[in-house]
Amino acid sequence: MKLPNGVDVMLDQYREPIIKGEGVTDSERYLASIAEKTFLNLWSYPNPYRDQKSDVKAIGKELCDLLVVCDRHIIIFSEKSIAWPSGEPRVAWGRWVKSAVRDSVKQLKGAERWLKEHPDRLFLDKFCKVQFPISLPSMENASIHRIVVVKGASDICRKHHGGGRGSLIINPGIQGDDHWPIDVNDNTPFSIGDIDPNGGFVHVLDEITMDIILGELDTIRDLTDYLTKKEKFFRSGHMPLVKGEENLLAYYATRINDDGEHEFVANESGEFLVKEDEYREWVSNPRYLAKKEADRISYLWDELISSFASNMLNGTSIVLDGYDFEMKRNEIAVRYMALEHRFRRRSHGEAVLGALREGARRDRFFRLMIPLEDSSDNETAFFILVLKYPDFIDNYEKYRQVRTRTAEVYAKGVLVKFPYLKRVVGISREPPEQGHGVSEDIVFAEQYDWSDEDRDDIQKECNEIGVLQGQLVPRTLEGQEYPEVEEIVLEFAHESSSGQRMNRRQRRAQKAKRRKKT
Structure with a gap:
């Protein structure tokens, strides 16, 4: 944010910044940095603590290596970097998998148990003075995902298989203690199945697949959708042996169900066949490259x-007169922005950029991004309000108050006009390059059981300042997640069977998921 000209920095409003952990080891710090790109900084917290202090040390105990909390989603990470031990493969694997995976699962179970029993006893510092800043969901509604990240076996795995990327094999036939049998001859080196078949599912990522999974599924929504569907698929009895999580991801990413969502879809014969080169074919397909280019605006x-989020964490978000700041409340508006998946963010980015360009030519421009009423994901709408800083207002804070209150009127007006919505999030700012600098404000409003008097008052407010007058001009935004391309690279001389070609019903379903009124 560029500080607007003539603005009092209002240092008296600044709050103590929230200091997060950074990870203790190099690998933990790397995990934290990757996670922050995927989940963004307001929802990922390395090395949180529980106030379960011992008599010897008056400090708390580390809960896990990384905790992600966003809305109903909780993702618990345990990371282990274990050097490959000596011995022939079956013996060495047995030692390594116990140290790397079994011990991590114990940490995950302990963390989950603590969150369920003591959700209010979670802290950012080892002295347990700084409370965890984000509200945890109720455990009845929480969707908890457990991820073990293990490092140290990829090079040996690559040599063992005579090539490949060195990622672990997913073998659903291995269950529970079969991962570390008493007789080492029963070991299945470099293979992971269902670690805790009677408990919550545990995902195991290695140093290869962690980068791929968190890099490709780089929103909280995209990742948790994948984890949820993978858990269900794994325990359905239909999961085949998969040579690397990256190939499972590619299979998922290139298949769409009849609702327009990515899914583990069987082929025409009812089989689930995940090829060894599924990932290579996916990322080298021209439509994948076109998707990456199309995603840039997102x-x-x-x-x-x-x-x-950064201003909230740094304590530098400015609160206007008549308002107050509380992290657990103010985070909600930004949270709903973060819950949008990458494909939807693409249309949001296009809408915002277009609104900024249009707003540069007008005194005020409003663009509403709203799901259709009959869509499956129709609860949240977003808007951007671009309002010029008029010359007759000589106080920037006064202008900002006018802008925020105008946005609030828009928010209430939208909820009344579209009663199927549950909430609306609005962003307001001045147009680019106006010369005064730039600031952004965010408003959040939830649906309400409006009385006739409430509706009349809201309509009166709208009329007084010219908000939502007349008909909104609809503009449908359509597109494909994997855009069609005109040129095909020479390596692909045959029709791919990877599933990237959708039938007409699936194409329509995916377009409907993206479609907006503006």
Whole structure:
């Protein structure tokens, strides 16, 4: 955010910044940095603590290596970097998997148990003075995912298999203690199945697949959708042996169910066949490259989220007169922005960029991004309000108050006009390059059981300042997650069977998921 000209920095409003852990080891710090890109900084916390202090040391105990909390989603990470031990493969694997995986699972179970029993006893510092800043969901509604990240076996795995990327094999036939049998001859080196078949599912990522999974599924929504569907698929009895999580991801990413969502879909014969080169074919397909190019605009949405989140964490978000700040309340608006998946963020980025360009030519411009009523994901709408800083207002804070209150009127007006919505999030700012600098404000409003008097008052407010007058001009935004391309690279001389070609019903379903009124 560029500080507007003539603005009092209002240092008296600044709060103590929230200091997060950074990870203790190099590998923990790397995990934290990757996670922050995927989940953004307001929802990922390395090395949180529980106030379960011992008599010897008056400090808390580390809960886990990384905790992600966003809305109903909780992701618990345990990371282990274990050097490969000596011995022939079956013996060495047995030692390594116990140290790397079994011990991590114990940490995950302890962390989950603590969160369920003591959700209010979670801290950012080892002295347990700084409370965890984000509200945890109720455990009845929480969706908890457990991820073990293990490092130290990839090079040996690559040599063992005579090539490949060195990622671990996913073998659903291995259950529980079969991963570390008493007789080492029963070991299945470099293979992972269902670690805790009678408990919550545990995902195991290695140093190869961690980067791929968190890099490709780089929103909280995209990752948790994948984890949820993978858990269900794994325990359905249909999961085949998969040579590397990256190939499972590619299979998922290139298949769409009849609702327009990514899914583990069987082929025409009812089989689930995940090829050994599924990932290579996916990332070298021209449509994958076209998707990456089309996604570039979506990171404008990420930049807006990061701007609000960083100011909240750093204690530098300015609160206007008549308002107050509380992290657990103010985080909610930005959270709903973060819950949008990458494909939807693409249309949001396009809408925001277009609104900024249009706003540069007008005194006020409003753009509403709203799901259709009959869509499956129709609860949250977003808007951007671009309002010029008029010359007759000589106080920037006064202008900002006018802008925020105008945005609040828009928010209430939208909820009344579209009663199927549950909430609306609005962003307001001045147009780019106006010359005064730039600031952004965010408003959040939830649906309410409006009385006739409430509706009349809201309509009166709208009329007084010219908000939502007349008909909104709809503009449908359509597109494909994997855009069609005109040129095909020479390596692909045959029709791919990877599932990237969708039938007409699936194409329509995916377009409907993205479609917006503006």
